[in-house]
Amino acid sequence: MAKVHVATTINGDAVEFLCEADETLLDVLRDELHLTGSKEGCGSGDCGACSVMLDGRLVCACLVLGAELGGRAVETIENMADGEVLHPLQRKFLEHAALQCGVCTPGILVAAKALLDKNPEPSETEVRYWLAGNLCRCTGYDKIVRAVLDAAGEMRGELTHAE
Amino acid sequence: MRYEAPETLDAAVALLAGADGETRLLAGGTDLLVQLRAEMIEPALVVDVKRIPELCAIAAEDGGFRIGAAVTGAELGEHAALKAAWPGVVEAAELIGSTQIQGRATLGGNLCNASPAADSVPALIAAGATASIAGPHGRRQAPVEEIVTGPGETSLAKGEIVVSFLLPARPPHSSDAYLRFIPRTEMDIAVVGVGISLTLDESGTCGAARVVLGAVAERVLLVPEAAEALIGTAVDEAALARLGEAASAACRPIDDKRGTKEYRIKVAAVLARRAAQIALERARRN
Numbered sequence: 001m002a003k004v005h006v007a008t009t010i011n012g013d014a015v016e017f018l019c020e021a022d023e024t025l026l027d028v029l030r031d032e033l034h035l036t037g038s039k040e041g042c043g044s045g046d047c048g049a050c051s052v053m054l055d056g057r058l059v060c061a062c063l064v065l066g067a068e069l070g071g072r073a074v075e076t077i078e079n080m081a082d083g084e085v086l087h088p089l090q091r092k093f094l095e096h097a098a099l100q101c102g103v104c105t106p107g108i109l110v111a112a113k114a115l116l117d118k119n120p121e122p123s124e125t126e127v128r129y130w131l132a133g134n135l136c137r138c139t140g141y142d143k144i145v146r147a148v149l150d151a152a153g154e155m156r157g158e159l160t161h162a163e
Numbered sequence: 164m165r166y167e168a169p170e171t172l173d174a175a176v177a178l179l180a181g182a183d184g185e186t187r188l189l190a191g192g193t194d195l196l197v198q199l200r201a202e203m204i205e206p207a208l209v210v211d212v213k214r215i216p217e218l219c220a221i222a223a224e225d226g227g228f229r230i231g232a233a234v235t236g237a238e239l240g241e242h243a244a245l246k247a248a249w250p251g252v253v254e255a256a257e258l259i260g261s262t263q264i265q266g267r268a269t270l271g272g273n274l275c276n277a278s279p280a281a282d283s284v285p286a287l288i289a290a291g292a293t294a295s296i297a298g299p300h301g302r303r304q305a306p307v308e309e310i311v312t313g314p315g316e317t318s319l320a321k322g323e324i325v326v327s328f329l330l331p332a333r334p335p336h337s338s339d340a341y342l343r344f345i346p347r348t349e350m351d352i353a354v355v356g357v358g359i360s361l362t363l364d365e366s367g368t369c370g371a372a373r374v375v376l377g378a379v380a381e382r383v384l385l386v387p388e389a390a391e392a393l394i395g396t397a398v399d400e401a402a403l404a405r406l407g408e409a410a411s412a413a414c415r416p417i418d419d420k421r422g423t424k425e426y427r428i429k430v431a432a433v434l435a436r437r438a439a440q441i442a443l444e445r446a447r448r449n
């Protein structure tokens with residue numbers, strides 16, 4: 001079967017690639033474009049490790065076909081830091097030790113950023129519900145939620161300090 | 164597998180009609196991609212419907228709303244006027260999966276995947292929604308309750324596409340509600356789901372009602388006996404008790420890891436009463 005030719009935008013750059021019709025966006029990112037920040041935990045939409053933004057919406061890259069991307073815009077974890085300068089969420093995850101093995105972390109950061117872009121002052125409950133599709137086997141979630149709330153505070157310009 | 168993303172309904176219908184072998188429509192892909200990966204299905208052609216404008220819009224029509232079959236849960240939740248008129252339909256759609264799933268999952272996919280536990284389907288049926296369907300022989304309209312015939316089975320003919328759903332105009336003092344019971348607080352499949360829509364008259368008597376149960380039979384059930392328990396009453400304790408009995412009596416569930424038959428039958432009564440009370444409170448405020 002002939003491959004599908006796709007012209008799209010990834011992290012602000014025009015990108016063209018060839019993929020199989022049944023290849024997922026996650027496989028395209030990781031295997032064709034070597035953007036390996038997005039992880040595969042389950043491949044079935046349950047874990048959120050593959051979270052990316054597609055035309056401004058948070059989605060699981062494992063449940064999108066690469067062939068769908070023509071003319072669309074994707075943002076991945078690779079676009080979160082500004083060069084060497086980490087995004088406040090990334091910094092707060094380090095400060096709060098909100099990761100252990102790190103497999104869930106890229107997806108959680110992308111999801112958390114999507115929340116803060118929409119709602120700069122979420123409650124703890126809102127953070128927990130928003131991130132319900134991001135599973136973490138290591139941290140028990142508490143440190144993740146603290147890090148997100150702390151980053152939100154800092155981004156609103158409030159003075160905060162991590163313990 | 165071939166992938167096509169036509170930009171018109173006619174082109175989509177022609178692609179399906181002209182295809183040899185198994186074809187599938189792709190909306191949000193949250194069921195389809197899982198099934199592709201598990202090799203439960205091996206379609207020769209997948210037709211992505213998300214570039215067809217009619218499937219992707221929410222528009223006011225005849226005092227009600229027309230919702231494209233490929234509109235996502237996230238978009239439904241952001242539509243203030245739709246949410247005000249049909250809070251039960253929107254809350255049901257918003258229960259589907261996580262934030263990530265909401266960014267993709269559609270009403271058309273939820274219906275046509277034909278799971279007996281699909282969350283938005285009881286709410287759409289309670290709302291009296293009509294599906295507009297395009298196919299090789301033109302357009303037809305069908306009540307949503309006529310689409311799904313059993314697990315994974317629909318009454319859609321080969322090459323037919325659900326284009327949109329029409330939610331009718333709301334009389335004053337009308338509202339709806341959807342409740343589901345799951346063992347966790349998020350990310351699970353309904354053990355029982357209940358959608359109820361009702362209209363009160365000026366004196367607060369229930370003049371019209373529709374009661375629909377999910378996950379308690381091989382398909383979603385519209386239960387007229389349960390609606391009759393409410394109609395002509397003030398939706399008082401006695402009416403709610405009869406509603407619960409009628410809901411339980413309509414169930415013909417299976418045992419599975421999420422709940423036994425007995426449990427589902429009992430929970431159906433409890434949820435029906437609670438959903439009716441929520442719809443009642445909302446209708447009084449309208």
Ligand SMILES: Cc1cc2nc3c(=O)[nH]c(=O)nc-3n(C[C@H](O)[C@H](O)[C@H](O)COP(=O)(O)OP(=O)(O)OC[C@H]3O[C@@H](n4cnc5c(N)ncnc54)[C@H](O)[C@@H]3O)c2cc1C
Nearest residue numbers: 045188190191192193194195260269271272273275282325
């Ligand atoms: C992690 C996860 C959690 C989930 N949680 C829930 C939940 O809580 N509740 C729930 O009800 N579901 C849940 N689902 C299932 C799924 O998300 C929903 O059924 C969703 O609404 C499907 O919509 P879709 O647009 O993604 O469908 P798709 O996967 O694109 O399509 C589903 C089926 O419908 C057909 N189809 C799609 N659109 C049309 C159309 N317009 N006309 C005719 N046929 C069409 C397709 O060919 C396919 O067979 C979950 C899924 C995942 C992966």
Ligand code: FES
Nearest residue numbers: 041042043048062
């Ligand atoms: S890998 Fe996509 S949700 Fe788990």
Ligand code: FES
Nearest residue numbers: 100104136137138
């Ligand atoms: S840090 Fe290991 S899964 Fe979250």
